[in-house]
Amino acid sequence: MITLPKHFLTGSIPPLITPFKDGRPDFDTYGRLIEHQIANGTHGILVNGTTSEPSTLTIAERNALVKFAVDAVGKRIPVVAATGSQSHAETVELTEFAAHAGADALLVVTPYYIRAPQRGVAEYFIDLGRRSTVPLMMYHIPGRSAFKVEMATLERIAEAIPHFVGIKHAVDDHAFVTEMLARFGPEFRVFVGLEEFTLSMMALGAQGTMNAAANLAPREIAQMCEATLANDMPTARALHYKLFELMRAIFFDTNPIPMKYMMKRIGLIDRNEHRLPMVPATPELEKRLDGVLERAGLIG
Numbered sequence: 001m002i003t004l005p006k007h008f009l010t011g012s013i014p015p016l017i018t019p020f021k022d023g024r025p026d027f028d029t030y031g032r033l034i035e036h037q038i039a040n041g042t043h044g045i046l047v048n049g050t051t052s053e054p055s056t057l058t059i060a061e062r063n064a065l066v067k068f069a070v071d072a073v074g075k076r077i078p079v080v081a082a083t084g085s086q087s088h089a090e091t092v093e094l095t096e097f098a099a100h101a102g103a104d105a106l107l108v109v110t111p112y113y114i115r116a117p118q119r120g121v122a123e124y125f126i127d128l129g130r131r132s133t134v135p136l137m138m139y140h141i142p143g144r145s146a147f148k149v150e151m152a153t154l155e156r157i158a159e160a161i162p163h164f165v166g167i168k169h170a171v172d173d174h175a176f177v178t179e180m181l182a183r184f185g186p187e188f189r190v191f192v193g194l195e196e197f198t199l200s201m202m203a204l205g206a207q208g209t210m211n212a213a214a215n216l217a218p219r220e221i222a223q224m225c226e227a228t229l230a231n232d233m234p235t236a237r238a239l240h241y242k243l244f245e246l247m248r249a250i251f252f253d254t255n256p257i258p259m260k261y262m263m264k265r266i267g268l269i270d271r272n273e274h275r276l277p278m279v280p281a282t283p284e285l286e287k288r289l290d291g292v293l294e295r296a297g298l299i300g
Helices: 027-039 059-073 088-101 118-129 151-160 174-184 195-204 218-229 233-249 257-265 283-295
Strands: 045-047 079-082 105-109 136-140 164-169 189-192
Touching: 027 059, 045 059, 059 079, 059 088, 079 088, 088 105, 088 118, 105 118, 118 136, 118 151, 151 164, 151 174, 164 174, 174 189, 174 195, 189 195, 195 218, 195 233, 218 233, 233 283, 257 283
Parallel strands: 045 079, 079 105, 105 136, 136 164, 164 189
Antiparallel strands: none
């Protein structure tokens, strides 16, 4: 495995939402969201993650969001591009575009729906890794992909691709975090993919979190990461409890339905707009989320 700079791909790298306006990605608002993240100390941004509703976007739209983000950030923080699809051909197109556009790292979800065998997923990532030298990470989310990676598969990829540097681990499996870090060493970038486990997995040695709640509270989640990495557990624990209800609220309905409502409610976006089959929050959910925002101090 290649050696990365000490602070590269660490800390809080939130998956940004995709704001829509009249059915199309709203790049003006997207630019404001990027600046909001940078101003609040976020350590990087993830473009086209699950929270971005990528399966409702066209390839051209996903590529346009990556290009826009790279240009808007201007190397101030890392831009991680999520380039996976259920189709290998689409993933190749998205991955090659992001690499050429200047993304700092690539995050590829394990192929979903197809229920590929372990050896097939290993060859899939090896093929992608051979197409560029940009640091490559796996997005491991069995709850959506119906695929749970095994250690032998990660080993096979790492042996073939030196720039395979990490994983976004979105499953409640703390033991596997320990296994990965014991096998690949503390330099292997394990990113927490389930919000409420940010503190506990980082305490085991995960390098950061791709936490959707950082769309709402970027400064506090960045601070929680910084405190954990500095072994300041009292501060990290206090922030964990402060943020815990907000992090769980992300999943009161399918992500990002609660997220977009809360972002509109606190004034970060003007429209709570989705693409089908995603739909806005119900009035009952809005009321429940208002209570979360009030207790978090985000609305009066």
